Amino acid sequence: MSTSLQSVHALVPGANLEAYVHAVNSIPLLTPEQERELAENLFYQQDLEAARQMVLAHLRFVVHIARSYSGYGLAQADLIQEGNVGLMKAVKRFNPEMGVRLVSFAVHWIRAEIHEFILKNWRIVKVATTKAQRKLFFNLRSQKKRLAWLNNDEVTAVAASLGVEPHEVREMESRLTGQDMAFDPAADADDDSAFQSPAHYLEDHRYDPARQLEDADWSDSSSSNLHEALESLDERSRDILYQRWLAEEKATLHDLAAKYNVSAERIRQLEKNAMNKLKGYIAA
Secondary structure (H helix, E strand, O other): OOOOOOOOOOOOOOOOHHHHHHHHHOOOOOOHHHHHHHHHHHHHHOOHHHHHHHHHHOHHHHHHHHHOOHHHOOOHHHHHHHHHHHHHHHHHHOOHHHOOOHHHHHHHHHHHHHHHHHHHHOHHHOOOOOHHHHHHHHHHHHHOOOOOOOOHHHHHHHHHHHOOOHHHHHHHHHHHOOOOOOOOOOOOOOHHHHOOOHHHOOOOHHHOHHHHHHHHHHHHHHHHHHHHHHHOOOHHHHHHHHHHHHOOOOOOHHHHHHHHOOOHHHHHHHHHHHHHHHHHHHHO
């Protein structure tokens, strides 16, 4: 295989997916002998060039695997990108003495990365928290024999094979009928449809200059009012509030009672009165 660098633009799936697929399919496959030689160079000599060639030769398999997840409403380029991360992890851990081809070893790492990406980004699987529920999520489509809803017998069979309750199968099946809308418009979207994507009408008000200035002004004003309110208290009440609320090591009522030679109940009353004065001063 040539060691010349591939076009950077062509090997970025998010830039142009069709060009990327064409580019990775044009990279020749490795023979078993070539693969073993490269794997040994990487495993025993940490040859990064060997790792690069192994990754490039298997990018087409990532595309093939990522296409099987096209029904989840996520961008195909993102799925491929995550799968590529899994491929690189597999290449790094591949042992040529295991006696298997890299693609057989890497498929588990590729799927694991894609699964993790889907679980983090697809809203309908936020409830899939247990291992059994995650297994249900990724296997329900393959378990269904037809497009129609599952009948009672099929629900029972799927639940038994995946180790979940029948009602969980029903719930996940109903969720699978929903589709997520991508935040950004599709790469091939025209002006008539691109405006419908959330990126064109959802706003992030956190970084609005007016909002930031207002929040900063409110924070400064609140801090100033609090300091003025504390200054209006007598020294003992101010110390009690500081020891009870602001000090790193909070004092107990009994500690302050011993300090001021009064009862703990009296300290509690002084604290309550001081808090009421603070609230009244700040609210005024």
